Amino acid sequence: MVGLRSEESLLTQMHHFFYIVYIMPARDYLGEFEHIVLLTVLRLGDQAYGVTVRREIEARTRREVSIGAIYATLDRLEAKGYVQSRVGGPTAERGGRSKRFFRVTAQGVSAIKHTHRALRSLTEGLALLKTRS
Amino acid sequence: MTRELPHPHPPRLAAWLVALFTSAAQAESILGDLHEEFFDIVSKAGIASARRWYWRQSAETIAHLASAGFRVAPWSLAGVVLLGFLLRRFDFQLPEWIIVAILRAQRPYSNLHYGFYVWLVTYGIPIVGVIQTVLIGCIVAAFAKGREIVATTTLSIVSPFAFLLHFLLVGGHWSNSIFIFPWRFLIIQVENLVGLVIGGVLVREFRSVVARRFSRTSP
Numbered sequence: 001m002v003g004l005r006s007e008e009s010l011l012t013q014m015h016h017f018f019y020i021v022y023i024m025p026a027r028d029y030l031g032e033f034e035h036i037v038l039l040t041v042l043r044l045g046d047q048a049y050g051v052t053v054r055r056e057i058e059a060r061t062r063r064e065v066s067i068g069a070i071y072a073t074l075d076r077l078e079a080k081g082y083v084q085s086r087v088g089g090p091t092a093e094r095g096g097r098s099k100r101f102f103r104v105t106a107q108g109v110s111a112i113k114h115t116h117r118a119l120r121s122l123t124e125g126l127a128l129l130k131t132r133s
Numbered sequence: 134m135t136r137e138l139p140h141p142h143p144p145r146l147a148a149w150l151v152a153l154f155t156s157a158a159q160a161e162s163i164l165g166d167l168h169e170e171f172f173d174i175v176s177k178a179g180i181a182s183a184r185r186w187y188w189r190q191s192a193e194t195i196a197h198l199a200s201a202g203f204r205v206a207p208w209s210l211a212g213v214v215l216l217g218f219l220l221r222r223f224d225f226q227l228p229e230w231i232i233v234a235i236l237r238a239q240r241p242y243s244n245l246h247y248g249f250y251v252w253l254v255t256y257g258i259p260i261v262g263v264i265q266t267v268l269i270g271c272i273v274a275a276f277a278k279g280r281e282i283v284a285t286t287t288l289s290i291v292s293p294f295a296f297l298l299h300f301l302l303v304g305g306h307w308s309n310s311i312f313i314f315p316w317r318f319l320i321i322q323v324e325n326l327v328g329l330v331i332g333g334v335l336v337r338e339f340r341s342v343v344a345r346r347f348s349r350t351s352p
Contacts, residue, residue, distance in 0.1 A: 049162070049166070050163065054166075054170075066190055066193035066194050066197060067163055067166050067167060067194050068163070068190075068194025068195065068196065069197045071162070071163055071194075071197075071198070072201035075201065076205075079205075087158075090165075093169055093172060094168050094169045095165065095168040097162070097164055097168065098162065098165060099162060099165060100162035
């Protein structure tokens with residue numbers, strides 16, 4: 001009986017797994033680092049470019065990140081339509097190179113909301129989190 | 134009289150390597166960001182620590198950009214690598230054919246240029262082989278726009294295994310010397326690696342120069 005139940009539960013889990021994989025591309029869920037980068041760009045407003053995004057993430061998450069990781073993520077987010085970029089003027093402090101500023105689109109904001117809703121629903125009623133807070 | 138300290142600048146080799154793995158538009162912003170942070174660290178912690186930081190950031194940036202190059206449109210990258218592999222496969226004996234054709238046309242052994250004949254037989258085939266590999270690297274890089282180095286490096290890493298697999302599965306008319314003298318196979322693979330990547334670097338540099346000229350002339 002116990003074995004049958006565990007098999008049933010496994011089948012249900014597998015069913016959920018395939019359902020999640022099936023719906024994932026259609027929904028606006030964000031990966032962990034995508035989520036962090038998108039929130040940082042949102043916080044920085046008009047001043048969001050590689051250097052400021054990197055510093056803000058390091059300051060707030062105490063996690064060292066590389067410029068390459070930020071650009072790879074921002075390019076992916078831009079391809080999904082969650083951020084837009086524009087090129088600023090070249091400056092001397094950057095060796096005559098220009099900055100690429102980013103801003104979050106309405107679709108990006110909606111993706112953040114979807115992810116937050118999903119996270120809230122997952123953390124709701126968890127005793128572990130309640131005691132820690 | 135005080136001596137003026139030399140103006141610090143970021144490591145050029147690191148900057149060049151980062152530029153190789155990025156598209157021209159991306160290189161502008163990424164290198165600008167690295168430059169800005171480099172001078173910030175120079176003013177806070179000194180040049181040595183800024184240089185260390187720059188090298189570490191460059192290595193991490195290259196790793197991220199290379200992996201992003203694989204993830205974005207992996208099938209097109211696989212197609213380009215397959216094209217390069219097929220070119221290598223079918224042009225494998227081309228250097229030998231070219232040298233034999235030259236020898237037949239010029240008949241250097243029948244005249245006074247015997248030294249040239251010996252030189253051509255000894256070094257001609259490897260030299261033509263390197264030129265051919267560089268050209269294939271250029272073709273692959275031309276198709277892999279923005280991912281020239283990723284495509285050529287992948288091809289150079291994949292091709293020895295693909296050649297072996299192809300030989301084991303399909304068979305072929307390879308020269309037996311490859312199996313009698315494994316060092317020859319090794320030399321061909323090193324030549325592959327270097328030649329293909331040089332081809333990729335040439336195309337990438339050419340595109341960077343064109344992009345820089347275009348950005349200067351455009352209003």
